[in-house]
Amino acid sequence: MSKTMTNHRVGTREEWVAAREKLLAREKEHTRLGDEIAQQRRELPWVRVEKEYRFDTDDGTRTLAELFDGRSQLAVYHFMFGPSYRAGDAPNSSIADAANGILSHLHARDVTMLFVSQAPLEKLQGYRRRMGWGFPWVSSANTEFNVDLGFSASEEQTRGWLTPVIEAEMPPIVSRNARETGTDVVRYLTESPGFSAFALDDGTVYHTYSAGARGVEFLMSYYAILDRVPNGRNEGDEWQMWIRRHNEYDGQGEA
Numbered sequence: 001m002s003k004t005m006t007n008h009r010v011g012t013r014e015e016w017v018a019a020r021e022k023l024l025a026r027e028k029e030h031t032r033l034g035d036e037i038a039q040q041r042r043e044l045p046w047v048r049v050e051k052e053y054r055f056d057t058d059d060g061t062r063t064l065a066e067l068f069d070g071r072s073q074l075a076v077y078h079f080m081f082g083p084s085y086r087a088g089d090a091p092n093s094s095i096a097d098a099a100n101g102i103l104s105h106l107h108a109r110d111v112t113m114l115f116v117s118q119a120p121l122e123k124l125q126g127y128r129r130r131m132g133w134g135f136p137w138v139s140s141a142n143t144e145f146n147v148d149l150g151f152s153a154s155e156e157q158t159r160g161w162l163t164p165v166i167e168a169e170m171p172p173i174v175s176r177n178a179r180e181t182g183t184d185v186v187r188y189l190t191e192s193p194g195f196s197a198f199a200l201d202d203g204t205v206y207h208t209y210s211a212g213a214r215g216v217e218f219l220m221s222y223y224a225i226l227d228r229v230p231n232g233r234n235e236g237d238e239w240q241m242w243i244r245r246h247n248e249y250d251g252q253g254e255a
Helices: 013-042 090-100 103-107 121-131 155-161 164-169 172-180 213-219 221-226
Strands: 054-057 060-063 073-078 111-117 137-139 194-201 204-212
Touching (some): 090 172, 090 221, 103 111, 204 213
Antiparallel strands (some): 054 060
């Protein structure tokens, strides 16, 4: 059902064209700046990965180098799914939705993309089936990979910084996500979302890039679309509270 939008200035087509041309100049500046930042990402120094990380995968135990699957570049999304979780949360699941259909395009550019989480492989496989995804999802439960990259912590470490004051100031999405993943806030926050990139050169793996928090927003493609429609993101103080798993909108129920 459509909603009435009020209190917005209405003008002539000529006024719109003039304002659009002015905005277009800013958008072009933003595009050029984005190109410069992308170049700076590529120019970051590479760091040799010294540890022999081993992951649980659908095809057995694999090293980080083996996860490249014959390609020279590896993109990893650190999906928040800790050992105590019973399901993935809606925001991380929305990122998985967006990535699920683009793998062939990445493969065409010599990039393998996969997801990694701390939960045991069986839990990840079960949730992937529930959501209908086909991308590779590996478990780092028996390796320090996610911890070393800064996207997982112990319950003790999390309790150390999560004071009652900090918890009270957190956005409502945190407690909702903890509840919907079947765990408590402390154990939910042992995990953080993140994106990392690696290169494989002459048998050696290098860490080339990582980002967390809003740095992974580029994977939430719907935000870029919402930023271009009249109401924008329209989240207000309820950041991400509207996001659901893809088949839980409009009363469709749980996947």
